[in-house]
Amino acid sequence: xxxxxxxxxxxxxxxxxxxxxxxxYAQMLRDYPQRGGKGIRSELLLGTARAYxxxxxxxxxxxxxxxxAALELFQNWVLIHDDIEDDSEERRGRPALHRLHGVPLAINxxxxxxxxxxxxxxxxxxxxxLDEFMQMVLKTAEGQHLDLAWVESREWNLTEADYLxxxxxxxxxxxxxxxxxxGALAAGREPAPQFEAAGLALGxxxxxxxxxxxxxxxxxxxxxxxxxxLLEGKRTLIVxxxxxxxxxxxxxxxxxxxxxxxxxxxxxxxxxxxxWLRQSGSVRYAQDFADRxxxxxxxxxxxxxxxxxxxxxxxxLLGTMKVLATRDA
Amino acid sequence: xxxxxxxxxxxxxxxxxxxxxxxxYAQMLRDYPQRGGKGIRSELLLGTARAYxxxxxxxxxxxxxxxxAALELFQNWVLIHDDIEDDSEERRGRPALHRLHGVPLAINxxxxxxxxxxxxxxxxxxxxxLDEFMQMVLKTAEGQHLDLAWVESREWNLTEADYLxxxxxxxxxxxxxxxxxxGALAAGREPAPQFEAAGLALGxxxxxxxxxxxxxxxxxxxxxxxxxxLLEGKRTLIVxxxxxxxxxxxxxxxxxxxxxxxxxxxxxxxxxxxxWLRQSGSVRYAQDFADRxxxxxxxxxxxxxxxxxxxxxxxxLLGTMKVLATRDA
Numbered sequence: 001x002x003x004x005x006x007x008x009x010x011x012x013x014x015x016x017x018x019x020x021x022x023x024x025y026a027q028m029l030r031d032y033p034q035r036g037g038k039g040i041r042s043e044l045l046l047g048t049a050r051a052y053x054x055x056x057x058x059x060x061x062x063x064x065x066x067x068x069a070a071l072e073l074f075q076n077w078v079l080i081h082d083d084i085e086d087d088s089e090e091r092r093g094r095p096a097l098h099r100l101h102g103v104p105l106a107i108n109x110x111x112x113x114x115x116x117x118x119x120x121x122x123x124x125x126x127x128x129x130l131d132e133f134m135q136m137v138l139k140t141a142e143g144q145h146l147d148l149a150w151v152e153s154r155e156w157n158l159t160e161a162d163y164l165x166x167x168x169x170x171x172x173x174x175x176x177x178x179x180x181x182x183g184a185l186a187a188g189r190e191p192a193p194q195f196e197a198a199g200l201a202l203g204x205x206x207x208x209x210x211x212x213x214x215x216x217x218x219x220x221x222x223x224x225x226x227x228x229x230l231l232e233g234k235r236t237l238i239v240x241x242x243x244x245x246x247x248x249x250x251x252x253x254x255x256x257x258x259x260x261x262x263x264x265x266x267x268x269x270x271x272x273x274x275x276w277l278r279q280s281g282s283v284r285y286a287q288d289f290a291d292r293x294x295x296x297x298x299x300x301x302x303x304x305x306x307x308x309x310x311x312x313x314x315x316x317l318l319g320t321m322k323v324l325a326t327r328d329a
Numbered sequence: 330x331x332x333x334x335x336x337x338x339x340x341x342x343x344x345x346x347x348x349x350x351x352x353x354y355a356q357m358l359r360d361y362p363q364r365g366g367k368g369i370r371s372e373l374l375l376g377t378a379r380a381y382x383x384x385x386x387x388x389x390x391x392x393x394x395x396x397x398a399a400l401e402l403f404q405n406w407v408l409i410h411d412d413i414e415d416d417s418e419e420r421r422g423r424p425a426l427h428r429l430h431g432v433p434l435a436i437n438x439x440x441x442x443x444x445x446x447x448x449x450x451x452x453x454x455x456x457x458x459l460d461e462f463m464q465m466v467l468k469t470a471e472g473q474h475l476d477l478a479w480v481e482s483r484e485w486n487l488t489e490a491d492y493l494x495x496x497x498x499x500x501x502x503x504x505x506x507x508x509x510x511x512g513a514l515a516a517g518r519e520p521a522p523q524f525e526a527a528g529l530a531l532g533x534x535x536x537x538x539x540x541x542x543x544x545x546x547x548x549x550x551x552x553x554x555x556x557x558x559l560l561e562g563k564r565t566l567i568v569x570x571x572x573x574x575x576x577x578x579x580x581x582x583x584x585x586x587x588x589x590x591x592x593x594x595x596x597x598x599x600x601x602x603x604x605w606l607r608q609s610g611s612v613r614y615a616q617d618f619a620d621r622x623x624x625x626x627x628x629x630x631x632x633x634x635x636x637x638x639x640x641x642x643x644x645x646l647l648g649t650m651k652v653l654a655t656r657d658a
Binding site for chain 1: 350351353354407410413414415430431432433434436437438439440441443444447448451459460463466467470471473474475477478479480481484
């Protein structure tokens, strides 16, 4: 993320604390934001504001920067809770927060960071952004519920439509649709209604691409553990497609291994599942699906931005979005 | 809580969900609010608004009701996360949410309810209430951090001042100070600065009284498990006072038993600790401490409300506060 966003986040968070315990609290709040992160969502927001004519150093740019900082705070508190919910081991190359401080303190730190997100929204002075953030967080929580509930209830009897619905709610709104909307609002523009269709397609492409990278990505470039989705029992388009066309024996074997708790999973057996998936045509199927969604989404976004006055900035935004939807890390 | 608050909360939350999983999500969000709860904080807020002249059926009363509903939503999302953090078994006579649906889904439901709290604040139309809620939640989270961190790091080397600081942050702000402030704001009044001192004393009395009831309360009237604080390893004024004056042998024995994880605790051994505490003078000491705080706080509050125009409503508010600080259930 941009240094000026981290500066803004820093200025909101408690500086130290006059006891060792309150110093630890302050440090826990700063931990994830300081680990960095690509800052893709905040870049989309700022890029949209630029496309709509916001000039650096203008008051509108300050608004956009506060909203961008709020998006990063959103990402960070969600990741703290997400890492607990998935019992992830690592985040951005270091142990997850709950693995450093235990689950209770990490839940509480996530709740506090959630409040600082609202503080950043408030600082932007864009009154409507409060309602936008409410809708954004609620969409994400609804998608997150589906994702987690399928793991919890061992539900594998799912269609492509089920998967797409979950991914749109969980990823597309906060990764694409709301960054576009908030960037427009910072510029004093009414967000284009077409952002929604464009963002649903682009967000879906982004997530499917992430699912693909989780299986076949370059460990040196991809920030998370390769195969981690299998360990966490995530339902992905790849797995659902593969399950629908594999042999009954492999299907049975797969479900049996996947339905074990993370700690009960055998590393060798998971490696074998990885190999089955990689050798199947399902990775290709998912990649083609993502490519189609990316093309559809980019075309829709180009149209939605047809009246954006800053054409160079608009082209840059479309370029960023393309990289995002077809990323290899 | 008052039926009109539950009606307001109901109107914000998702009604059903068009799949069984989304129906479960909607049901999880409604679960804690529907279990009832005394609604003491919302009563204080509404009582303060009345004392400052707000008439039922007036627009100011609608504002106050939305803020009261937001306070109840705060209490409910915090309790969902609290129950996970303490690994509580029950809440209001039923299994805790995470014991019904697992930790991941319950964390997520708490996060969503947190957003609905902001929605209720927003509905009140009292713009400053947003900042008040931010400060309130952050104070509470800071106190919660101390409480949880002492358990996590097995810290028993604590003074009375440490305990009082934690309790003020964790309980006094959201139980007394902010309900008073928000009630005044709903009435269009600047909150009296003396609310803080009054509320710190009253909130402390409330919490110490809760600690006492947790040891010697009437199981039929007290909503939580008698002795539950010991199972959760809570630091209380009673325990800290007792540790400071007991024999080295009993101290050693106590700390050894308390430092075990909840699931490793032996019920019979905890019963014995309960007996030691009950037989000591420490329960009396804590009760006297709470009584002094209650008297100080009530006097301060009476002065702070000297200029409140509705004298009957003011007397009723002081009466509610007195019951709260000296409650026996």
